[in-house]
Amino acid sequence: MDLLEKVLSERLDELADAVSDETGLSPTDARKLVAEAGGDLVESYRWQGADLRMASLDSPQVARSVLGFIRGRAVAERVGIPQGRTWDGIRVLVPAVLERAARQQSVP
Secondary structure: OOHHHHHHHHOHHHHHHHHHHHHOOOHHHHHHHHHHHHHHHHHHHHHHOHHHHOOOOOOHHHHHHHHHOOOHHHHHHHHOOOHHHHHHHHHHHHHHHHHHHHHHHHOO
């Protein structure tokens, strides 16, 4: 399991709370969104490969790049919430995961 997957699995509740707090999504919808969009986040990061590995995980450049390759419409359909609300949640989720991963990466 790579670092992003580890953060997503170990901090699911914390991430869902952040999404819910920032977007107003119900805790249930926020949890579903984190669970569904998490795989897309990891896939986007992996797909971009070395381009992103040169920058710090918590940099705005990495967050923008990861966001740019997430299929929000597909996530919205899987989660069953409107696309705009899904994107609101994804825009909170991506930097939250990247920041937590960067902190965890810096701990020996």
